[in-house]
Amino acid sequence: MRLDYLSIFPAYFDVLDISLVGKAAINGLVEIHAHDLRDWTHDRHRTVDDTPCGGGAGMVMKPDPWGEAFDEIIGTESDPSVHVIFPAPSGTPFTQSAAAELSSAQRIVFCCGRYEGIDHRVIDYARSMWTVHEVSLGDYVLNGGEVAALAITEAVVRLVPGFMGNPESLAEESFSAGQDGLLEYPLFTRPVSWRGLDVPEVLMSGHHGRIASWRRDESVRLTRERRPDLTDSDSSGIH
Numbered sequence: 178m179r180l181d182y183l184s185i186f187p188a189y190f191d192v193l194d195i196s197l198v199g200k201a202a203i204n205g206l207v208e209i210h211a212h213d214l215r216d217w218t219h220d221r222h223r224t225v226d227d228t229p230c231g232g233g234a235g236m237v238m239k240p241d242p243w244g245e246a247f248d249e250i251i252g253t254e255s256d257p258s259v260h261v262i263f264p265a266p267s268g269t270p271f272t273q274s275a276a277a278e279l280s281s282a283q284r285i286v287f288c289c290g291r292y293e294g295i296d297h298r299v300i301d302y303a304r305s306m307w308t309v310h311e312v313s314l315g316d317y318v319l320n321g322g323e324v325a326a327l328a329i330t331e332a333v334v335r336l337v338p339g340f341m342g343n344p345e346s347l348a349e350e351s352f353s354a355g356q357d358g359l360l361e362y363p364l365f366t367r368p369v370s371w372r373g374l375d376v377p378e379v380l381m382s383g384h385h386g387r388i389a390s391w392r393r394d395e396s397v398r399l400t401r402e403r404r405p406d407l408t409d410s411d412s413s414g415i416h
């Protein structure tokens with residue numbers, strides 16, 4: 178899997194070198210390429226923004242640098258196997274199932290907007306050429322798309338076959354199919370008693386059936402309490 182990041186702050190992605198994603202890059206599982214969008218400007222000030230048409234506050238990212246960057250990084254041929262991701266508050270909520278789908282992609286290009294956003298024609302052009310995902314991590318506004326691109330990278334790459342030492346650990350995580358799309362149950366380890374707080378007795382019973390039943394009940398309880406929106410989804414085991 179090749180991952181490209183287009184940003185006016187490409188140094189944001191240096192952190193990938195120290196993460197498990199960086200280890201995956203060393204192992205050849207993924208390729209990481211961060212690019213400075215200003216490399217595709219031609220004026221002395223390396224300008225990437227301009228005032229919004231129709232007025233309004235702030236600045237909008239000009240389409241030209243993006244187009245030239247696309248030409249060089251992705252090419253000028255249409256290819257639906259290339260996934261282009263625009264993180265933005267106006268995007269579709271990013272989910273574990275979206276991460277799972279993207280984990281089989283061979284190419285992902287992250288377009289990290291700044292200022293008030295990117296000229297919409299950039300997204301329209303990308304949509305005419307490749308598979309575009311306008312996604313949001315949540316109902317809040319960041320200063321740009323870089324942090325979201327890092328989070329999406331982690332969610333996707335950890336699902337790439339060969340990344341996790343023990344792929345079975347993925348099966349019991351929140352939102353996983355193995356959990357029926359429910360939130361993960363509470364976890365405990367030694368010591369059995371800590372500051373007057375004990376590990377639930379059932380987990381020390383050695384009775385696998387009772388342990389499985391307790392964990393399921395806890396997942397259902399937590400999901401009902403924290404994410405009632407998930408309790409009616411088709412993927413959840415509770416209705």
Ligand SMILES: NC(=S)c1ccno1
Binds near residue numbers: 266314317318322
């Ligand atoms: N909520 C998201 S993903 C975002 C991107 C930029 N600002 O907010």
